[in-house]
Amino acid sequence: MKLELRGITKRFPGVIANEGVDLVVQPGEIHGLLGENGAGKTTLMNVLYGLYQPDEGEILIDDKPVRFDGPGDAIAAGIGMVHQHFMLVPVFTVTENVMLGVESTTGPLRMLDKPAARRRIIDISERHGLHVDPDAVVEDLPVGVRQRIEIIKTLYRQSNVLILDEPSAVLTPQETDELFGIMRSLIDFGTSIIFITHKLNEVLEIASRISVLRRGKVVGNTTAAETSKAQLATMMVGRDVQLTVDKDPAKPGDAVLEVHDLVVRDERGHAAVDHLDLTVHAGEILAVAGVQGNGQSELVEAITGLRDSDSGEILIGGERLGSDPREIYEAGVAHVPEDRMEDGLIAEFTVADNLVLNGYWRAPYAHGLSLDGDAIVESATRLVSEFDIRTPSIFNDVGNLSGGNQQKVIAAREFSRPLKLIVAAQPTRGLDVGSIEYIHRRIVEKRDEGAAVLIVSSELDEVRALGDRIAVMYQGKIVDVLAPAEATYERLGLLMGGAHPEDHTPDEMAQVAAAAGPVARG
Amino acid sequence: MRWRRSRPPRDRWPVADEMPQDEQPAAQATPAPEHTEEDEEGSSRLGARVRGILLPVLALLTAFIIGGLVIVVTDAGLLGMWGSDPIAAIGASWSAVAGTYAALLRGSIGDPGQLIGALVALDWDAVKQAFGPLSETIVSATPLIFTGLSVALAFRVGLFNIGAEGQLYIGALFAVIVGFSFVGLPWFIHLPLAVLAGFLGGALWGFIPGILKARTGAHEVIVTIMLNFVAYNLINWALKTAFVQREGRPDPISKIVEPGAWLAPIIPGLRAHWGIVIAIVAAIAVSWLLFRSTKGFEFRAVGLNPRAARYAGMSISWSIVLSMAIAGGLAGLAGASVMLGGSKTLSPGFSPGYGFDGIVVALVGANRPLGVVGAAFLFGALRAGATPMQATTGTPIDIVVIIQALVIMFIAAPALVRAIYRIRAERRLGSEVFAKGWGS
Numbered sequence: 011m012k013l014e015l016r017g018i019t020k021r022f023p024g025v026i027a028n029e030g031v032d033l034v035v036q037p038g039e040i041h042g043l044l045g046e047n048g049a050g051k052t053t054l055m056n057v058l059y060g061l062y063q064p065d066e067g068e069i070l071i072d073d074k075p076v077r078f079d080g081p082g083d084a085i086a087a088g089i090g091m092v093h094q095h096f097m098l099v100p101v102f103t104v105t106e107n108v109m110l111g112v113e114s115t116t117g118p119l120r121m122l123d124k125p126a127a128r129r130r131i132i133d134i135s136e137r138h139g140l141h142v143d144p145d146a147v148v149e150d151l152p153v154g155v156r157q158r159i160e161i162i163k164t165l166y167r168q169s170n171v172l173i174l175d176e177p178s179a180v181l182t183p184q185e186t187d188e189l190f191g192i193m194r195s196l197i198d199f200g201t202s203i204i205f206i207t208h209k210l211n212e213v214l215e216i217a218s219r220i221s222v223l224r225r226g227k228v229v230g231n232t233t234a235a236e237t238s239k240a241q242l243a244t245m246m247v248g249r250d251v252q253l254t255v256d257k258d259p260a261k262p263g264d265a266v267l268e269v270h271d272l273v274v275r276d277e278r279g280h281a282a283v284d285h286l287d288l289t290v291h292a293g294e295i296l297a298v299a300g301v302q303g304n305g306q307s308e309l310v311e312a313i314t315g316l317r318d319s320d321s322g323e324i325l326i327g328g329e330r331l332g333s334d335p336r337e338i339y340e341a342g343v344a345h346v347p348e349d350r351m352e353d354g355l356i357a358e359f360t361v362a363d364n365l366v367l368n369g370y371w372r373a374p375y376a377h378g379l380s381l382d383g384d385a386i387v388e389s390a391t392r393l394v395s396e397f398d399i400r401t402p403s404i405f406n407d408v409g410n411l412s413g414g415n416q417q418k419v420i421a422a423r424e425f426s427r428p429l430k431l432i433v434a435a436q437p438t439r440g441l442d443v444g445s446i447e448y449i450h451r452r453i454v455e456k457r458d459e460g461a462a463v464l465i466v467s468s469e470l471d472e473v474r475a476l477g478d479r480i481a482v483m484y485q486g487k488i489v490d491v492l493a494p495a496e497a498t499y500e501r502l503g504l505l506m507g508g509a510h511p512e513d514h515t516p517d518e519m520a521q522v523a524a525a526a527g528p529v530a531r532g
Numbered sequence: 533m534r535w536r537r538s539r540p541p542r543d544r545w546p547v548a549d550e551m552p553q554d555e556q557p558a559a560q561a562t563p564a565p566e567h568t569e570e571d572e573e574g575s576s577r578l579g580a581r582v583r584g585i586l587l588p589v590l591a592l593l594t595a596f597i598i599g600g601l602v603i604v605v606t607d608a609g610l611l612g613m614w615g616s617d618p619i620a621a622i623g624a625s626w627s628a629v630a631g632t633y634a635a636l637l638r639g640s641i642g643d644p645g646q647l648i649g650a651l652v653a654l655d656w657d658a659v660k661q662a663f664g665p666l667s668e669t670i671v672s673a674t675p676l677i678f679t680g681l682s683v684a685l686a687f688r689v690g691l692f693n694i695g696a697e698g699q700l701y702i703g704a705l706f707a708v709i710v711g712f713s714f715v716g717l718p719w720f721i722h723l724p725l726a727v728l729a730g731f732l733g734g735a736l737w738g739f740i741p742g743i744l745k746a747r748t749g750a751h752e753v754i755v756t757i758m759l760n761f762v763a764y765n766l767i768n769w770a771l772k773t774a775f776v777q778r779e780g781r782p783d784p785i786s787k788i789v790e791p792g793a794w795l796a797p798i799i800p801g802l803r804a805h806w807g808i809v810i811a812i813v814a815a816i817a818v819s820w821l822l823f824r825s826t827k828g829f830e831f832r833a834v835g836l837n838p839r840a841a842r843y844a845g846m847s848i849s850w851s852i853v854l855s856m857a858i859a860g861g862l863a864g865l866a867g868a869s870v871m872l873g874g875s876k877t878l879s880p881g882f883s884p885g886y887g888f889d890g891i892v893v894a895l896v897g898a899n900r901p902l903g904v905v906g907a908a909f910l911f912g913a914l915r916a917g918a919t920p921m922q923a924t925t926g927t928p929i930d931i932v933v934i935i936q937a938l939v940i941m942f943i944a945a946p947a948l949v950r951a952i953y954r955i956r957a958e959r960r961l962g963s964e965v966f967a968k969g970w971g972s
Contacts, residue, residue: 316843336845347843356837367833368844371826379825 011088011170012037013058013202017067020053027053029226030067035171035219040193040203042217042234044210046246046442050226051206055173058204059091060084090164091173096156100149104159105131107148108166127166134165138195154185161192165201172196173204178212182301183470183503190216208246208442210239211471222246243443257454260478263292265328266431266462267313272322274308281320282308284486290431295453295463297477298488299470299497301506305486306466307348310435313464314338314345327430339368342430346420346437348466350413354420357409361401362390364408365423397422398448414445421452429461436467450476470502484508588896590949591942592910599935600629603927632927639920640669640913660801665916667804671874673912675700675883677811678866679890680897680904681818682734686752686859687899688822689851690835695741695756696863697887698763699734703864704871705767706733708878709776711789711871722792727810727868734864735857737763742856746849752856760887768880778877786878795873805873812905814862819901821858831855863887892936896943911936 015033019026027050035041045051056062058069060078068075071087078084081091098107109127116123131144140158148156157177164172174193178186193203193216207213213220214234222230222245230245267290274283282305290296300306311317313324315335323330331338339345347353355364366375366386374385390404399418401411408419417437424432434453438446453476457463466483467473473480480497481488482505490505604610604625613621642665650658679696686693693699707730714722741755770776771784778787795805822828833841834851842848866886871878893911897903918932942949949955 314843334845335843339845345843352837353839353843356833356840358836359833363829367840370829376826379827381824381826381829383824 011202012070012072013089013171014070014073015054015058015067016070018054018057018064018069019066020050020057020062021065027226028057028064031223031226031228033221033228035202035204037170037202038197038200039219040197040205040217042213042220043204043206043223044208044213044220044242044246045223046208046444049223049246049442051223052175053226054223055091055175055204055206058084059089059173085167085169088168088170089173090167090169090171092157092160092164092175092177094175094177094179096160098148098156098159101147103145103147104142104151104162105144107159108144108163112167130166131162134162137199138165138192140192153180154182154188157181157189158192161196165196169201171202171204173206175206176208177205178207178209182468182506183499186212210242210246213242214239246443255450255454255475258458260294260457262294262478263460265289266292266326267464268323268325268328269309269313270323270325272309272312272324273320274305274312274317275320276305276308282486283312283319285322286483286487288481288488290462290464292430292460292462293457294478295457295465295476296479296481297465297467297473298481298483299473299502299506300466300468300483302468304483304506306483307435308486309483310345310348310433310464310466313433314343336368342428344424344427344429344432344434344461346417346424346432346434348435348439350416350420351409355408355416358407360405361394361399361408361411361419362386362404364419365390365393365404367423369423369427393422393426396426397452414441414448417441417445417449421449425452425456429456429459432456432461432463434463434465436469437465438467438469438472446472470499473497473502474499482506586955587946587949588943590953590955591946592939594942594949594952595935595938596633598938599931600633602934603629603632603931606928606931628925628927632921632925632931635921635924635927636914636917636932638917638924639665640917642666660799663799663802665920667799667802668916669909669913670804670808671912672915673908674805674807674811674869674873675866675886676889676893676908676911677808677815677905678862678869679886680893680908681814681890681901682738682859682862682866682887683890683894684897684899684901684904685818685822685831685862686738686855687894688828688835689831689855690838691745691852691856691859692753693738693741693756693856693859693863694753694891695737695759695860695887696866696890697883697885698756698760699737699860699863700867700870700883700887701763701767702737702867703730703734703861704867704878704882705770705776706730706864707793707868707871708786708789711793711876712787714792715790717790717792719792719794722790723795723872726789726793726872727865730864730868730871731861732864734867735861737864738860739853739857742853742860745856746852764880767878771878771880776878784880789872789876793872794876795869803874805869807869807873810865810869811908814865815901815905818862822901827851827854863890866890892940896940910939 013035015031018028018031020028031050031054033041033043033054043051043054053062057064058078060081060083063079069078070076076083076087078087099110102110105124105128108131109122109124114123114126115121116126128144131142134140135142135144140162142155142158142162146155148159151159157180161172177189181189193205196203205213205217214237217234220230220232220234220237220242221228222232222242224246230242267288269286269288272283272286273281276282284305286305286309288296288298298306298309308317312319313326315331315333315338318333326338326341326343329341331341351357356367359367363370363386366389369375370381370386375382375389387404393399394401394404397418399411399422400415408416411419432453437453438449441449450472453463453465465473465476474494474497477494477497479491480494480502481491482502483489484506485508489508492501607628610621610625610628613624642662646658646662650662679700682696682699683693707726710726710729711722714725717725737759740759741750741752744750744755745752768784771786776786778785795807795810797803797805798808820828822831830841830846830851833844833846834848838848841851867883870882870886875882889911893904893907896910897905897907914932914936918929921927921932922929
């Protein structure tokens with residue numbers, strides 16, 4: 011099935027989300043759709059999926075114009091979408107989830123025909139090497155498998171065009187490789203795939219054609235063979251960007267953060283951090299790599315006072331602090347939380363209020379019980395320009411800003427004071443290249459001013475670009491600490507999957523790597 | 533809830549209550565965004581302000597229109613006329629509805645001619661008579677302001693205070709006990725003491741669910757509802773003790789508050805008392821607390837995003853306990869004002885549900901202190917005007933209850949009002965896409 015978007019324009023009041031977008035997806039092609047957050051990728055796909063009506067332009071399937079009034083029409087026309095956030099019922103089995111909405115029935119009582127559905131799922135699963143157990147309950151399955159269920163759902167509905175919206179965002183490197191294998195199998199059977207991403211290396215690896223969106227327009231259309239990472243990045247942001255962080259070698263000073271034999275339990279009582287030791291020195295960046303869910307969140311929460319530790323000790327500047335977030339903040343520790351909307355910001359508060367979220371209670375922002383509005387406005391105005399936060403006004407709700415600008419608000423708040431230690435968890439998750447570059451630069455700046463920096467990230471690019479030393483965390487322990495030069499993608503990937511290269515034969519390592527998926531339960 | 537949005541000049545810190553709800557961020561951009569919205573430039577702040585109160589006003593209007601239909605439909609005589617003589621029926625219906633509403637207005641605000649006439653003539657008795665209805669409205673509104681503030685404050689911290697009724701009773705008990713226990717104190721000591729006692733009584737009754745929630749996670753809705761029952765029965769018991777019960781009375785009624793602790797009438801001879809002034813001062817204080825104090829900053833942060841509040845080093849438990857105690861105290865002041873300004877004595881069931889109406893007042897007032905004052909006056913007026921309306925036009929009091937319910941319904945469903953009057957929705961989607969669209 012050939013799919014064509016011709017001159018698609020979609021306007022929202024005050025903004026043009028898509029302008030004259032042309033896109034041709036040939037049968038059996040993986041078409042990479044590349045663009046920063048907010049470039050209009052999602053709007054375009056929502057138009058294609060029938061969620062929005064285009065203001066101008068048309069959609070053609072096999073050169074015949076079609077009109078989608080809702081997702082139902084799009085599905086009927088053979089378009090399937092795998093959203094970034096999975097649409098699965100956790101307590102249902104795989105079969106039940108796949109059937110949902112297209113239930114087939116049998117017999118005079120119109121009973122659900124689960125056996126038939128189950129057989130088809132096994133069929134699809136085997137054909138494309140999906141390895142999904144139709145009787146498993148979804149909530150017990152790791153993220154990678156859930157994504158495969160979403161793919162089965164679309165195939166079950168006989169989709170010829172599959173839209174994958176940032177599919178690798180939740181996967182380990184190994185799971186991503188598996189996904190790519192599945193995608194290749196799908197195109198062999200004639201399915202076309204639209205692969206939405208902002209990761210350059212992925213799009214180069216898997217896509218045959220690549221379209222780049224910027225500010226709602228297609229700014230480039232090329233093939234993987236004739237382009238390069240740098241060229242794509244330039245198209246995406248509209249200027250040359252640095253993909254590596256430009257930094258001098260670290261000049262480590264005294265130990266600022268010392269963690270000894272730390273044990274932290276998660277909500278279920280499991281030791282998420284399991285007798286862990288680490289040290290971060292002034293003037294260096296220690297990057298902790300690891301698949302999410304290996305205790306990184308708990309480690310960060312314990313250091314920043316948000317979670318009590320079970321045993322062991324945490325020394326900041328040689329002192330043992332209590333578990334009061336404010337006391338730790340006062341000791342000169344900045345915390346960039348993992349989930350900025352969940353922990354770091356109050357969406358309904360203004361930019362100005364968010365900028366004083368943890369300093370509102372003392373001078374100059376408060377005198378006694380009374381907030382000093384002038385001081386808050388003054389500091390907000392200064393920080394907004396200093397950190398280049400793009401907002402119509404400092405009195406706009408932070409929830410209405412883009413992800414990159416929200417992260418800049420956090421950076422502005424956390425980095426604009428003398429610091430001993432920065433603890434940053436996934437500091438650039440979901441950000442576009444421009445914002446990533448900016449946040450990285452700020453972190454390196456702070457390092458050069460003598461702060462100790464602990465970065466926790468599941469982005470290997472980030473870990474390798476930023477870390478002066480790279481630690482790999484697996485099942486609550488630091489399994490190895492590498493110099494950046496030794497930290498190849500392969501080595502990191504294996505360590506993150508729990509394999510220690512010295513102890514294993516290559517075959518064993520491959521097995522462990524394949525098993526890394528289930529560990530990465532999010 | 534969005535009560536503090538864009539505000540252009542930096543001359544003053546924005547107070548949330550001054551901020552129109554629907555104000556658009558577009559017109560005032562401090563650092564100029566790369567795209568500016570083309571239209572809307574003209575409908576700047578004044579327009580936005582009008583839009584902010586437009587919906588409540590339309591909700592009120594709609595409620596009265598439907599209330600009018602109900603008046604017509606429920607009048608058997610009018611209904612019969614529609615069958616026989618529709619032309620005359622239109623006129624008769626119109627005059628019936630207009631007459632009813634005029635009576636409601638006269639009963640709650642008074643006759644404008646009479647008001648002006650009395651003031652011009654400076655005839656004391658005429659003034660008293662003319663201001664009678666307004667005085668009744670104020671009497672009804674006073675406790676509603678307190679309980680409305682109580683519910684609104686707790687709501688800002690993310691708590692549903694269903695216990696304002698119980699807190700009001702305990703506040704009333706404390707105020708009355710202080711009121712009759714001290715004989716011969718000068719008023720400027722006795723009155724503040726009695727008012728403070730009312731606050732503390734209510735605060736105690738709010739503190740209990742607060743501490744239970746903070747320490748054990750007990751849900752405040754359940755606890756406050758149950759504490760209402762405890763409060764009623766505690767009052768019943770207390771009124772039978774020798775210490776509280778009036779001498780020589782077999783029924784549960786308290787001793788009479790000493791005159792030193794009375795909230796005096798504002799105009800001698802009318803029932804409206806200085807409690808209303810305390811209520812308005814309380815509204816201003818709550819407004820300051822919520823929007824200009826560090827504690828209020830914490831309260832609102834905890835209410836909107838407890839995780840972020842904790843991350844920022846705030847104590848969620850302390851915010852819950854403190855806000856529930858203050859909310860209880862405000863409801864306690866409602867009880868104190870009714871005791872010290874109205875009945876001067878405590879009897880069981882004296883409150884016609886001020887505590888529960890406080891929930892409605894907070895809703896209609898959008899949990900904003902000044903909105904609460906406005907809503908309390910609205911409901912106070914409906915309550916005060918209902919009886920005179922029934923007396924003069926024969927329209928049953930229930931019509932007022934229907935109108936109240938309709939107002940609440942339309943305020944709770946702004947989309948309905950927008951649909952009726954074809955008002956374009958706040959361009960949330962647009963502005964969001966706008967803010968996200970120009971990248972970072």
